[in-house]
Amino acid sequence: MSVADTKPVSFARGAPSLDIVDVEGLKAAALAAFDSDPAGVTGYGTSVGYVPLREWIAKKHGVHVDQVMVTNGSMQADAFLFDQLVKADTPVIVERPTYDRTLLGLRERRGQLHPITLDEDGLDVAELRALLESGVRPAIAHIIPNFQNPAGVTLSMPKRQELLALAEQYGFIIFEDDPYHDVRFRGESMPRLLDMDGGKGNVVYASSFSKTVCPGVRVGYLVGPSGLISQICKAATNTYIAPNMVAQAIVHQFAVSGALENSVKTVRHALNERADALAAALRKHLPEAKFTVPDGGYFLWVELGEDIDVDALLHAAAARHVAVVKGTDFLLEGGQGSLRLAYSAVRAEDIDEGVRRLAEAVHSLR
Amino acid sequence: MSVADTKPVSFARGAPSLDIVDVEGLKAAALAAFDSDPAGVTGYGTSVGYVPLREWIAKKHGVHVDQVMVTNGSMQADAFLFDQLVKADTPVIVERPTYDRTLLGLRERRGQLHPITLDEDGLDVAELRALLESGVRPAIAHIIPNFQNPAGVTLSMPKRQELLALAEQYGFIIFEDDPYHDVRFRGESMPRLLDMDGGKGNVVYASSFSKTVCPGVRVGYLVGPSGLISQICKAATNTYIAPNMVAQAIVHQFAVSGALENSVKTVRHALNERADALAAALRKHLPEAKFTVPDGGYFLWVELGEDIDVDALLHAAAARHVAVVKGTDFLLEGGQGSLRLAYSAVRAEDIDEGVRRLAEAVHSLR
Secondary structure, eight states, rough: HHHHHHHHEOOOOOOOOOOSSHHHHHHHHHHHHHHHHHHHHHHHHOTTOOOOHHHHHHHHHOOOOOGGEEEEEEHHHHHHHHHHHOTTTEEEEESOOOOOHHHHHHHTTTOEEEEEETTEEEEHHHHHHHHHHHTTOEOOOOOOOOSSSTTTTOHHHHHHHHHHHHHHHTTOOOEEEEEGGGBBBBSOOOOHHHHHHHTOOEEEEEEESSSOOGGEEEEEEEEEHHHHHHHHHHHHHHHHHHHOHHHHHHHHHHTTHHHHHHHHHHHHHHHHHHHHHHHHHHHOTTOOOOOOOOOOOSSSEEETTSSOHHHHHHHHHHHHTTTTTEGGGGSSSSSSSSEEOOOSSSSSSHHHEEEEEHHHHHHHOO | OOHHHHHOOOOOOOOOOOSSOOOOHHHHHHHHHHHHHHHHSSSSSOOTHHHHHHHHHHHHHTTGGGGGEEEEEHHHHHHHHHHOOOOOOOOEEEESHHHHHHHHHHHHHHEEEEEEEEEEEEEEEHHHHHHHHOOOOOOSEEEOOSOOTTTTOOOOHHHHHHHHHHHHHOOOOOEOOOGGGGGSSSHHHHOOOOHHHSSOOOOEEESSHHHTTTTGGGEEEEEEOOHHHHHHHHHHHHHHHHOOHHHHHHHHHHTTTTHHHHHHHHHHHHHHHHHHHHHHHHHHHHHOOOOOOOOOSEEEEOOOOSSSHHHHHHHHHHHTTTEEGGGGGGGOOOOEEEEEEETTTTTHHHHHHHHHHHHHHHHHHH
C-alpha cells in the first residue's frame, strides 16, 4: 500500500474540519469577553445562560428574551426538553430515519416511539395524519427540518404548513431541531416552523453554534413558550446551576464582532464544495448508489441496496481506512444497505480517494 | 439613609468576588489553549472531558486516568453520580445540615434520606453507626469533609478513619464532595478520604475549579472506580456528547502555567481576611451569636437562638440591604434561628457594616 492508501478518511462524524474553524476569531472573542464583562464571564450566572447571548438569540429569532434559554450544546437542550415532556409510554413522533442520539434519548425515557417515513421532501405528513386519525396522541414530534441528520433532506413548504396544522389540531408540540439552518449552501432558506407558528406555542425550537462557530464551545439553545422555558430553566438550575459562561460569552463576542457571519460564509463554501465532490465521487466509483445531494448541512444518505450487509461493509471499509456510519443506527428497524456519509470533516481533495476505497469495499462483498 | 447605608451587602451566595479572580491569567490561558491545541479545543471531544486536563487531575490525585471524568461543574458530576446510584427509596446518608442543592437533587430522585448530625468535628459517626446497626443499608453517604457547606466545619482525622471503616464494613460508597479542599487558610490540610481508602473503591471524590479559578468556567470532576466512571461517561455522552472543551482547556492552561497556584494563594489570603473580619464583626455586633470560625472555605454558620423567626429576619435584613440564607434551607427539618453567612464575596472593609445592619435586623425582631 502506498502512503496515500493508508491515510484514513472519515465520513463518520458530523463535525467540521479544523480548517473551517476561525481559531483566530475565537481568540479575539475570548479576549473581548474577559475584557468587556469580567464579572459576567467569570461568575456563576444562572440557568438561562449568558444574558447578552440570550438577548442576541432572542433578537435573531424576534422573540421575547423569556422564551430563550442557552444550554451546554443543543443535545443538553434536547435532554432537558425530553425530561419535561416525555415520560414512560408518552407517544412521540420521530422521523424514520433520524439522529441516533435522539432515538437513544427517547428510548432511555421509555417514550412510545412512532417513526414516520421521511421522503425526499421531508416527513410523510399523510402517514402522520393517518396515525393521528387512528387515535395516537403524541406529546411531541421531533423534526429536523433542514438537511436532516442522517438523510440530508429538507421539509418542503407545503409540508411545513400541513405539519403545523396537525400540531394545532391534535395539540402536540413540534420540536424543531434545527442545527443546520444557517449552513445552507444552495437554494433559498425556508421559514422556520417556529416563525410560521406565529407565537401560538406549538413549536419548541433548538439550535446550536456547533456548526457555525465550533463544537468545542458546546453552546446550544432552546426557544419556546416562556412558561415551558421557565420550567426547564428551573430543572437546569438543579442540574448544573448554570451553563458555561466563559464559552457563551466567547460565542456572544464572536457573534457581535462579525466573525460569526464570516465563519458561516467559510463553512457554507466548504460544505458546498465537499457535498459536490462527494456526489461526483459516488457517481464515478459507485454508480449504482442512490442518494439525494443535499442543499446544506453535513450529511448525505446513500442506499446501496438490501443485498449489502452493512456490518460486513463497515469492516471492509475500515480495513481500507475509511469510516462510515451504517444506516441501521438511525432506525428502530430496517436501514440495511444504507450508509450515512458526513462530508463536513473531509477536505474536498480527499473525498475522491475515500469514496474510491469505499467502492472497493462494497465491491469486495459482491 | 446615607449612601453607605444603602450599598447592598450579600452574605448569601457562595461565590468569589471579582477582585480575587485572575482575569488576566484567564485571558492568557485562553490564548494558550487555542494556540497550543486548536483541534482539541474547538472539536467535540468526548464525555471524559478535555484529555490534557483529565490527565492533569489524575496526576494531582495519583490515580489512573480511567478513574477521572471532567464535567460541566461539580453539580453536574453530582447529578450524574446520583443518576447511577440513587433510585426511588435508595437509602442515602446526608449531613445535617447540608448543601441545599444536594438535598434537592436527592429528593428529586426520591432517595430515602437519613440526615446525620454534624458536630464541630464533622459527622456524628456514632449516630451513623447506630443507624447502620439498626439495619439501614445506604448506597451512598454524601460528605463535605472540608469547611462544610453550610456549617463551615471539617471532618476530624479519627472520624475519617471511622467513616471509612463503616463504609468498608457495610458496603456503601462515601461520596466525598470536596470543592473547598484547596482553599484552606489555616491549619494543616487533612488527607482525603479518597487517598485514605487506598484504592479499595469505597470513595467517589468530586471537586471543582469554581473556587480556585472561577465559577464561570463551570469545570468540576469526579474521581472514582474506573468501572463506575466508565458507566457515568456513557450516560454523559447521551446527555451532552461532551462537556465544554474550551473552558476545560482554559483551566488546563491556567493550571500548567502556574496561574492556578497563584490564584489559590490570592483566594486563601482573601478568605482568611474575610472570615476573620466576619468573626470580629459578629463578636462586636451580635455577641449572643454562636459560631465556629472556619479554617477554610466560604461559609460560617451562625446560631442566633430558636426564638428568632428566620423568615422575618430575612425580610428585616433585606430591608437593610443585607442578604443571608436561612438555616432551614439546609435541613429537612429544624434550623430555626440559624443562618449561613458566605464571606467569599464580601470585601473585608464591607463586612463590619453588613453585620452591623444584620444585628440591627435581629434586634428589631426582639
